[in-house]
Amino acid sequence: MKNKLPAKSAISVALILFLMSCSAKEAAAPGPAEEETALISAEAGNEPAIESFYGPILEQLDEDMQQYVQSGKVSNLAYALIKDGDRIQSGYFGTRTLNGSDPVDDRTIYRIGSMTKAVTAVSLLMLLEEGKFSLDDPITRFLPELNNLQVTRSFQSGSSGGLRPAERAPTMQELLTHTAGFANGDGQTDYANRVFQQRDVEGATTNEEYLKRLSGVPLMYQPGTAWSYSAASDLQGIIIERISGERLGAFMKRRIFDPLGMVDTGFSVSDAQRDRLADVTAWPPGQPLAKIEGPMQDMDAAHLPRDAGGHGLVSTIADYERFAEMLLHEGTLDGERLLNPDSVRLLRTSGTDFTDPETGFPMYQPFRGTRFGFGVAVVTNTIRSGLGAPEGTYFWDGAYGTWFWIDPYHDIIFIGMVQNLSANPVMPRKTAMTDVYHALFTDYFPSNPVVEEDLPE
Template structure:
């Protein structure tokens, strides 16, 4: 439109010059034919994808329900702010025909981590801490940390830390802490032995973690860890609020995320998806215990690393806020530069011999604050362009945001077993297989 308008103005100016040269009265520009500007129709985001490949995507997502591996799987694909594909497969329970939809409540586990990181970064913007502050500013229990140095005759060897982990290292998961996620190393096993995840309060959590040595010197390597839970404790200590109160007041209510929180009220229990386990030998079985209900009386501690439940509709709003640089509509949570820092790879470890990156979540993937970041499309094998960011949850939930293509994808399922059902990689590969891109430069 700008090119057409520039041409029209140039043509009108040429009429004046030509008339003057011929000795004719030029008249007024108002006498020239009226130039009518028309707004070009906004492109249809759905036309950015090959429909037949999106059908293949849907079939792949539905297959795990059809094969009785999970009770349900829900997903949405959003481009340019519009949903262009979605699938809601299966039922909320095993014994009813209650279909899932975008308001079905799912346990999102580690998709809590980006939310906690946003909450902590909001306090950073308010000047409550510097990224280079030691974590002992808020966690004095961590003043005597040591680093695991091996086992000798059944006894543990340790060495002193060369510096107290910083807030930046805590956000990047480079502080050196372990995690009770089943890894076989000594430190990770100690998290299971001491039942860290069963701590009845935030204070008890910190005290228990402080007694376990670090896996490495702070800042020396990346390792997925308890760091996000500690971030949640720091939020509580800075604000004097519970993590639930703070996130509700500062994130969930402003973004209209009415179904996101750490517990499920009785009135909403009919929308909570069943959590199942699956193995090839035993098939799909419901998991027992309070994890099925998540009543307030059954949740002793709010976990910044894996405690939230949410819905497709709610998490879409959170992801859109990040895509928009910290705002959604009239609500701004973070400055664009803070979001940029959050979703930029902060890992710079390099092998001295090969000069190749070290200590990453996987090939071609770095880590920001609470999210994985694609920094090598080819090496990652995901198809997503550099700068895309994502994270997953232990029950199989996942999301990613692609700023280059103004794209969001969110997927939800509920499987907790030794046979994980992980669909993000397949979804990413299929979406970028379907995406129609223009490889030619736009003329100016």
């Protein structure tokens, strides 16, 4: 379904253009027939999608994105802005290889990190539609290795405070919403995450070893009582494999990538694809950009024995645009239905606050005004989020700096790709969102505006 601009927005665009033309003495005044045609077009909302944006601010978007490369923080950045199914603007800056000469483009292959989570959630929702499980099922129905989990008594503390048995097993819904209580590592210093790192859960080369290591890591809190970014999506991937009897990558290829024509998306790259794979770089403090060595650099299947549902995919802007278009169109693209509309709405259901159960305060400052759905964050308060995006917009980022968002109200998709993995993260999404929504002509107003006393001091 295409969401067209309201008539007021189209008329506002026409008014601005009219005022600009009046300031130019050489501009010819339109005749009555032309005025009538323009008014009919504006009222019908049939203007080209590009006319929904103020050009100078889109130019600023291009400059802001290019600056990440010019400043030496990343070796390349690519992005695409899509509205009403049309490419409004794309930018390709820098080179695929560090200090190389090959420019990036639509088909440059990037490691998309946690943008994998949305694909994994879609895969699991497909199996939910087929009746393979219910959201209330305990995850131990498929992961018996995780019976008898322990829970720390001190949430987000460096000390365990003593351990206690989990009151129950997490449910499938809690796994999808990251409220199951699992840790994630990622350099966090609380007790559960330190144990996760000490047991080298991510270093497991098989699903069985992964579950064995994870079973010895206590939950951060009792299932369903808080939100924490976690290993839940990796567990979703393992469950998909056990239900389907296929490797996760094979399932995704058959059910998602092939139907959508996503020819460069998967958990590794082939020899034929390798000369399109972007280098992974790091930005060490006070040092120039450097290339990272290791298995993640070549993405060879032989060095990646386990398909990680939380962070393992590579993709391109062209491919991920197809995936995002399918979600924007309620599960269907070019006659291929992957999900029912109700499942897509479930994916973006804003049910989980980013809060600390001990204090009630937001856990992560960047996520004010948002909640968490099934593998994506959802804007729930436009003003408080500071992003400019309307409520119902959903998004997520990847550890390498990649990002995307989908705005059903304005029929907008944005995809951005960089490849930085270091202690100095490069996350351009907020800048991109701010520029896009400053440039967009719209009469959208939040349905739930923040009153003054709600704003943080």
